[in-house]
Amino acid sequence: MRANLMQPHLHTSTLADGREILYFDEVARPHTETDTRPLTPRSLEDTGEVRYDALHDEWIAVAAHRGNRTYLPPADQCPLCPSQPGRPSEIPASEYDVVVFENRFPSLGPAVGIVPPSQGWGSSSTGFGRCEVVAFTSEHEGSFGTLSVDRAHTVLQALAQRTKALSALPGIKQVFPFENRGKDIGVTLPHPHGQIYAYPYVTPRAQSMGLAALKHFDQTGTVLLADLLRAESESGERVIAQGEHFTAFVPFAARWPLEVQVVPHRQVADLSELSEAEMAELAPMYLDLLRRFDAIYDSPTPYISAWHQAPLDARLRPVSRLNLQITSPRRAADKLKFLAGSEAAMGAFISDTTPENIAQALRSAGDRLAATPANSPTHQEQSA
Ligand SMILES: [Zn+2]
Known part of the structure; x- marks a missing residue:
């Protein structure tokens, strides 16, 4: 071990x-x-x-x-x-x-x-x-x-x-x-x-995601994020990385110029419920995604990495699942997306690219990293 x-x-x-x-x-x-x-x-x-x-x-x-x-x-x-x-x-x-x-x-x-x-x-x-x-x-x-x-x-x-x-x-x-x-x-x-x-x-974002999950559960009896994960895996169009325990994909309706979501295959509420095997897979996958963000342009990409964990709320917790969302406002080498009128005032996001283009950019960045083995987490793992 x-x-x-x-x-x-x-x-x-x-x-x-x-x-x-x-x-x-x-x-x-x-x-x-x-x-x-x-x-x-x-x-x-x-x-x-x-x-x-x-x-x-x-x-x-x-x-x-x-x-x-x-x-x-x-x-x-x-x-x-x-x-x-x-x-x-x-x-x-x-x-x-x-x-x-x-x-x-x-x-x-x-x-x-x-x-x-x-x-x-x-x-x-x-x-x-x-x-x-x-x-x-x-x-x-x-x-x-x-x-x-x-x-x-x-x-x-x-x-x-x-x-x-x-x-x-x-x-x-x-x-x-x-x-x-x-x-x-x-x-x-x-x-x-x-x-x-x-x-x-419960924060506003967790509340709105929790209520969406609750509505889905009332209608179908299933967990929303589990169903989204299945759909993304079957389509494969926006999948960036897939392991035994986690899948990383660009969401169907991504709102940021760069965005990826990592979802566990099992219904876990938060990081404390992950098994050793799940933790062991998550660490290199997370590193790989962050390195892809930095490999898209020739300088480091600003990002927000957010661990969404199920709130401690009796109604929302059972239908909420741990997931990681990494987002960046960077829309070009020298340009950031600013939250202006529609986003800041109305909370209505408008994407200047497509989620499929984001997925392509993250895949290409992964290919470039793989071509330079010193950068890959797998290589560091072997040499550790
Ligand atoms: Zn210091």
Whole structure:
């Protein structure tokens, strides 16, 4: 059995202001280091608020303190690089593999609790929840796509562990791991990292996808994403990669210039329900897709990688299935799609290309990668 099929060594500690930090190490490390920074203890009083937007029947998080967060610091002040003598960062360890810690500037939390059902116009509540940062590597340069298969696997295991732990916190209704890559789409730290939001409500997108799945189930008795997966597999027209446990395809009605969806073949609600065999297949497939995104043009492509997990809602959870959506607004080497009037104001997407063209671009990018074996995840797996 390869080392990457083992569970990472988990070590939990606290930062100087009381925030939790968790190390997911591929090799055991003692982690005797402490956070020496003179930080003011964090207070639950610092939690923001959520306001009910009655016009849309949605909650809006109001986190004014986030305006002060770190923005594109120089590399020698990176908060995600390991600490060095005289230069403490957010991560006290001098060595780590994957680290998760509570965000210093959270959109939700640090207090957790139950947001009561809205009482209509003017309702507000404490902005309960939790926001975490996930450092994928101690290396400042690179991206998720340049990680080894072993490391990608460790990151996925960390996301699965966090999904399970955060789902058990009071009032949490949805756990959303994601990565924004590229400063063109608002990334404020270049060090390869992702985030996890644990919301005290079902987000608007999960709500609308959940209701669509519920309607389909009421009409057919089957899970919507399972039926879509079958249709995409049978047609094959937009399939990018297919394994024993997962299929990646461009959705029939893709809305972004680049978009791919990865769906497990089995009905699983979230990452924590994946088997070892499923995790082992997902890691290289995910790397392959990210590398294809970067191989389409001659410079890295900004993207949002979004893990859609079933909400913790008794009605929606049984009909919702884990899926990964990777999207990019890049529509040409030097052009991004901006969400303008129709999309931003009306939520009505208009695609400037066809999903079949997107599939062709991602397949060609895969062919180019295969022609340079050093780039392929399979090659790295063999050499690891
Ligand atoms: Zn760094």
